[in-house]
Amino acid sequence: TAFLDRIDALNPRLNAFITVDREGALAAARAADARIAGGDAGPLTGIPVAHKDVFCTQGVRTSCGSKMLDNFVSPYDAHVVSQLKAAGAVMLGKTNMDEFAMGSSNENTYYGPTRNAWDPARIAGGSSGGSAVAVAARMAPMATGTDTGGSVRQPAAMNGITGIKPTYGVVSRYGMIAYASSLDQGGAFGRSAQDCALLLTAMAGFDPRDSTSVERPREDYSRDLDKPLAGLRVGLPVEFFAEGMSDDVRRAIDAAIAQYRELGATVVEVSLPNARLAIPAYYVIAPAEASSNLSRFDGVRYGHRAADYGSLEEMYEKSRAEGFGAEVKRRILVGTYVLSHGYYDAYYLKAQKLRRLIAEDFRAAFAQCDVIAGPTSPTVAWPIGEKSDDPVQMYLQDIYTIAVNLAGLPGLSLPCGTGADGLPVGLQLIGNYFDEARLLQAAHGFQ
Numbered sequence: 001t002a003f004l005d006r007i008d009a010l011n012p013r014l015n016a017f018i019t020v021d022r023e024g025a026l027a028a029a030r031a032a033d034a035r036i037a038g039g040d041a042g043p044l045t046g047i048p049v050a051h052k053d054v055f056c057t058q059g060v061r062t063s064c065g066s067k068m069l070d071n072f073v074s075p076y077d078a079h080v081v082s083q084l085k086a087a088g089a090v091m092l093g094k095t096n097m098d099e100f101a102m103g104s105s106n107e108n109t110y111y112g113p114t115r116n117a118w119d120p121a122r123i124a125g126g127s128s129g130g131s132a133v134a135v136a137a138r139m140a141p142m143a144t145g146t147d148t149g150g151s152v153r154q155p156a157a158m159n160g161i162t163g164i165k166p167t168y169g170v171v172s173r174y175g176m177i178a179y180a181s182s183l184d185q186g187g188a189f190g191r192s193a194q195d196c197a198l199l200l201t202a203m204a205g206f207d208p209r210d211s212t213s214v215e216r217p218r219e220d221y222s223r224d225l226d227k228p229l230a231g232l233r234v235g236l237p238v239e240f241f242a243e244g245m246s247d248d249v250r251r252a253i254d255a256a257i258a259q260y261r262e263l264g265a266t267v268v269e270v271s272l273p274n275a276r277l278a279i280p281a282y283y284v285i286a287p288a289e290a291s292s293n294l295s296r297f298d299g300v301r302y303g304h305r306a307a308d309y310g311s312l313e314e315m316y317e318k319s320r321a322e323g324f325g326a327e328v329k330r331r332i333l334v335g336t337y338v339l340s341h342g343y344y345d346a347y348y349l350k351a352q353k354l355r356r357l358i359a360e361d362f363r364a365a366f367a368q369c370d371v372i373a374g375p376t377s378p379t380v381a382w383p384i385g386e387k388s389d390d391p392v393q394m395y396l397q398d399i400y401t402i403a404v405n406l407a408g409l410p411g412l413s414l415p416c417g418t419g420a421d422g423l424p425v426g427l428q429l430i431g432n433y434f435d436e437a438r439l440l441q442a443a444h445g446f447q
């Protein structure tokens with residue numbers, strides 16, 4: 001009730017939630033009480049959680065931030081949702097997001113922008129901005145998100161909380177509305193690395209309904225939290241520190257690295273020479289996959305259907321024209337173009353080759369270090385509207401996060417002080433494949 005009341009008080013200003021399920025939450029809380037009384041409680045039993053509105057929830061609308069799905073109620077739960085239900089977590093509602101997870105600011109949503117928890121005139125970050133603001137503003141103790149190209153880590157950084165995206169394949173994508181399937185990965189937001197570890201432990205695990213789900217034994221991501229950091233090898237990519245970072249972010253990152261040294265970590269220089277190619281590669285591959293994934297929204301099977309049309313063809317055209325926002329249309333156009341005959345080799349195939357080179361860079365770097373550290377975002381949260389008319393400016397904000405998705409590696413953002421105007425700065429830690437427990441240990445040791 002305390003969290004629901006806080007949502008009622010703050011959501012009109014922050015717009016972090018698209019849907020609040022008060023009745024469902026109270027019923028789940030009563031069921032959790034009974035479980036606790038019966039001695040059958042796990043670590044998340046009775047703990048409230050908010051889900052990004054990209055996860056399908058049976059009986060509760062799943063909009064994906066789009067007019068296209070404004071009326072869509074899923075007949076089933078996403079794997080992540082059913083796992084958390086089984087753990088006894090209490091869903092409060094569904095959080096605001098950039099439409100179909102396409103964006104870095106939370107301005108590309110049908111429901112109006114989410115506002116930054118520290119300054120409502122600024123962007124929340126994206127695309128999982130609603131989840132990050134819900135946790136930062138104490139409307140929920142923890143929340144789920146998805147990260148295709150930074151969408152958990154960047155809004156975590158913008159709002160001064162911790163967020164982790166695990167290795168590709170650790171969290172099932174079943175029931176998670178697809179944007180770019182080879183990059184999409186569910187992740188966790190919390191006020192601390194410890195909370196993220198608890199949430200990720202409940203979310204992760206093999207699921208035969210997702211063909212890219214990795215079949216490995218279940219892990220307890222909290223297991224190494226209290227191990228000391230002495231001897232941890234922290235790699236700093238020269239390319240991340242060469243240019244691009246604003247001065248205030250740089251000061252906070254430098255101070256965080258100094259703190260790691262004090263905690264006993266050794267700092268080594270590493271190189272990711274192809275990381276600069278991550279943005280062009282991503283903004284070919286992600287739209288290509290999106291153009292294919294979003295073809296299912298045709299007005300027949302899901303969501304919005306135009307009211308007036310003559311032919312079937314016209315029904316498709318009008319439904320999609322009315323249902324999708326400008327950024328989604330831009331990506332469908334770009335994606336269709338790069339996949340088309342005559343352009344496929346020049347763009348899509350080339351981007352796939354860059355993707356391999358980027359992954360090879362990380363492989364070489366992890367021969368020298370245990371975790372890679374750098375900024376999550378080049379700047380603190382910017383004023384709403386500042387970049388919304390310039391897609392390329394917006395895409396450039398993803399420079400530090402996107403290479404991680406292209407390589408399929410785990411990444412985490414943790415708060416490391418403040419930059420300009422007292423706004424939070426995020427330190428990004430990147431781990432080797434399946435090294436989530438170590439990332440969380442490194443973040444917990446710092447916190």
Ligand code: GLN
Pocket residue numbers: 101102103104126127146147148149150151152179286398
């Ligand atoms: N900002 C990136 C994009 O617009 C990443 C989004 C995401 O991770 N879902 O595609």
